[in-house]
Amino acid sequence: MRGGEQVLAALGALDERARASVHGWVLAADVLAMKQQVRGLADRGLVEIAGREDRAELSAWEGTAVLWAARLSPAGHDLLLYARTRPRPGNADDEPDAGRRLVKLLPSQMAALRLFLSLAGRLRVPVAAGLAEQARTARSDHGARRWLLYLTDVQMESVAYGFWLHQMTGSAMEANHFARDYGITHHPAPHQASPAFARRTSSCEQP
Numbered sequence: 001m002r003g004g005e006q007v008l009a010a011l012g013a014l015d016e017r018a019r020a021s022v023h024g025w026v027l028a029a030d031v032l033a034m035k036q037q038v039r040g041l042a043d044r045g046l047v048e049i050a051g052r053e054d055r056a057e058l059s060a061w062e063g064t065a066v067l068w069a070a071r072l073s074p075a076g077h078d079l080l081l082y083a084r085t086r087p088r089p090g091n092a093d094d095e096p097d098a099g100r101r102l103v104k105l106l107p108s109q110m111a112a113l114r115l116f117l118s119l120a121g122r123l124r125v126p127v128a129a130g131l132a133e134q135a136r137t138a139r140s141d142h143g144a145r146r147w148l149l150y151l152t153d154v155q156m157e158s159v160a161y162g163f164w165l166h167q168m169t170g171s172a173m174e175a176n177h178f179a180r181d182y183g184i185t186h187h188p189a190p191h192q193a194s195p196a197f198a199r200r201t202s203s204c205e206q207p
Contacts (some may be wrong), residue, residue, distance in 0.1 A: 015072055038070050055068075058097045106146065122141070
């Protein structure tokens with residue numbers, strides 16, 4: 001196990017014990033096997049060792065003298081959260097879930113997709129459900145220089161719409177590559193006004 005993985009494993013173990021504790025601190029008896037490692041993490045600012053006031057409160061809570069206790073520092077908490085959230089490195093051999101298709105996007109396509117998703121709350125055509133999460137957890141295949149996503153048919157149609165917006169405002173390469181690789185393009189259909197709106201418009205035009 002590499003150094004970074006050892007740190008994350010130790011933080012994860014400490015966090016698990018802290019969550020099981022009613023006060024959020026891990027006492028010495030619960031980490032005897034890794035106490036020295038926890039001290040090392042404290043030296044790196046990733047773990048907080050209880051001070052005198054904290055130990056006094058813990059002693060009152062526990063009903064016995066607490067001489068040592070530890071918990072994740074804010075930086076340790078954030079590091080563990082980031083590590084658990086960050087997409088895992090992957091490769092094209094991973095099997096997609098049922099109903100999903102492996103989609104490989106060029107870096108420029110991924111950049112266009114992220115721009116499209118950043119506008120999700122302002123677009124009139126809604127982004128497909130779950131697409132933002134798939135983009136967030138996309139894996140990078142550094143050897144092939146591709147981003148790997150696992151998308152449903154509906155999500156792929158939404159990607160094609162985003163690439164159409166990108167094409168109409170500058171670069172067609174992203175949409176063309178997507179059409180060539182997956183046979184999906186977006187062509188806006190003629191949009192008719194609703195009957196109620198059409199009647200209102202007609203009545204307004206009458207003298």
